[in-house]
Amino acid sequence: MFAARQTFNLFQKRAFSASASQASKVTVLGAAGGIGQPLSLLLKLNPRVSELSLYDIRGGPGVAADLSHINANSTVTGYEPNTEGLHAALKGSEIVLIPAGVPRKPGMTRDDLFNTNASIVRDLAKAVAEASPEAKILVISNPVNSTVPIVSEVFKARGVYNPKRLFGVTTLDVVRASRFISQVQGTDPSAEKVPVVGGHSGVTIVPLLSQSGHASLAGEARDALVNRIQFGGDEVVKAKDGAGSATLSMAMAGARFAESLLRAAQGEKGVIEPTFVDSPLYKDQGIDFFASRVELGANGVEQIHSVGEINEYEQKLLDACLVDLKKNIQKGVDFVKANP
Numbered sequence: 211m212f213a214a215r216q217t218f219n220l221f222q223k224r225a226f227s228a229s230a231s232q233a234s235k236v237t238v239l240g241a242a243g244g245i246g247q248p249l250s251l252l253l254k255l256n257p258r259v260s261e262l263s264l265y266d267i268r269g270g271p272g273v274a275a276d277l278s279h280i281n282a283n284s285t286v287t288g289y290e291p292n293t294e295g296l297h298a299a300l301k302g303s304e305i306v307l308i309p310a311g312v313p314r315k316p317g318m319t320r321d322d323l324f325n326t327n328a329s330i331v332r333d334l335a336k337a338v339a340e341a342s343p344e345a346k347i348l349v350i351s352n353p354v355n356s357t358v359p360i361v362s363e364v365f366k367a368r369g370v371y372n373p374k375r376l377f378g379v380t381t382l383d384v385v386r387a388s389r390f391i392s393q394v395q396g397t398d399p400s401a402e403k404v405p406v407v408g409g410h411s412g413v414t415i416v417p418l419l420s421q422s423g424h425a426s427l428a429g430e431a432r433d434a435l436v437n438r439i440q441f442g443g444d445e446v447v448k449a450k451d452g453a454g455s456a457t458l459s460m461a462m463a464g465a466r467f468a469e470s471l472l473r474a475a476q477g478e479k480g481v482i483e484p485t486f487v488d489s490p491l492y493k494d495q496g497i498d499f500f501a502s503r504v505e506l507g508a509n510g511v512e513q514i515h516s517v518g519e520i521n522e523y524e525q526k527l528l529d530a531c532l533v534d535l536k537k538n539i540q541k542g543v544d545f546v547k548a549n550p
């Protein structure tokens with residue numbers, strides 16, 4: 211009962227009048243993959259989406275045909291895996307979600323995916339810059355700390371970069387944080403709010419337990435929880451044993467983020483999500499992207515919240531985060547410079 215209620219909370223405030231008058235084309239690049247399929251399913255179930263556009267280098271039309279039988283009003287189109295198909299999929303999109311690329315296998319870090327995924331994301335970003343430069347882009351493909359700067363460099367090179375419309379999806383980190391803390395404290399996970407800042411890999415993931423309802427958590431229990439939040443992705447990679455990484459929980463997290471953007475675009479105020487964006491917070495230290503709580507508006511980023519008050523323990527986590535994050539971001543920027 212409880213789980214079912216939580217799932218439908220994804221699309222809680224249905225704002226039928228607003229969504230009925232507002233057409234929202236949402237495109238998924240990598241739609242036939244482990245994340246792409248359940249993500250597309252959740253988007254098909256979202257009444258705010260009027261047109262669902264699916265692209266993959268294999269299998270897009272099949273997934274679209276399947277989803278198109280669901281009795282929801284939106285149209286679903288799968289596009290052929292070629293340049294024309296990609297551009298047609300993108301044209302007129304309000305939101306483009308990118309879960310295209312390879313996932314980890316046991317023993318790999320997210321950074322180990324860079325060599326394969328950097329060029330996939332670069333090429334898709336080029337197509338978005340040409341076919342739908344106004345779209346809000348949600349980058350899921352790992353390593354997010356580097357793939358988001360790749361998209362920004364591609365857009366800058368074409369003179370179409372708008373930092374308000376580029377998002378690295380870090381929602382899964384706060385989804386996990388609220389679930390994991392609820393397991394330790396015996397609470398309702400849907401009521402738990404744990405800010406997670408920084409980036410999306412290992413020590414760049416910085417949970418701020420002092421700002422949760424459990425600030426007094428200390429010692430080994432706190433250390434174990436922080437470690438589990440930072441390395442939650444590894445748990446799934448290990449359990450899947452070579453068959454990939456988180457897909458279903460990621461689909462839920464991606465659908466939640468897209469829903470938040472649509473709510474904000476349709477006039478709702480005070481919509482806040484954690485996300486990895488072009489951020490002023492640590493630019494003085496040469497770090498151009500950072501995940502923190504971001505208020506969303508009609509044009510994308512409305513207001514970037516600072517990390518707020520943190521304790522000494524969290525400051526140490528943040529210091530370690532910034533060292534790695536800087537390198538990860540630079541790697542993405544350098545890649546596009548060397549391989550435009």
Ligand SMILES: NC(=O)C1=CN([C@@H]2O[C@H](COP(=O)(O)OP(=O)(O)OC[C@H]3O[C@@H](n4cnc5c(N)ncnc54)[C@H](O)[C@@H]3O)[C@@H](O)[C@H]2O)C=CC1
Nearest residue numbers: 240242243244245266267309310311312313350351352460
């Ligand atoms: N941001 C986050 O929190 C998370 C990110 N991820 C990342 O998401 C990515 C996808 O993961 P999965 O869906 O499990 O992988 P998958 O291998 O199951 O699916 C990837 C899909 O991308 C497609 N693809 C590859 N190149 C493409 C291109 N040029 N254009 C369009 N489609 C293309 C493939 O055909 C495949 O269907 C991985 O990089 C993974 O690390 C995974 C979980 C969480």
Ligand SMILES: O=C([O-])CC(=O)C(=O)O
Nearest residue numbers: 314352382443444455456
């Ligand atoms: O761990 C991975 O490789 C996939 C991912 O980003 C996550 O589950 O957070």
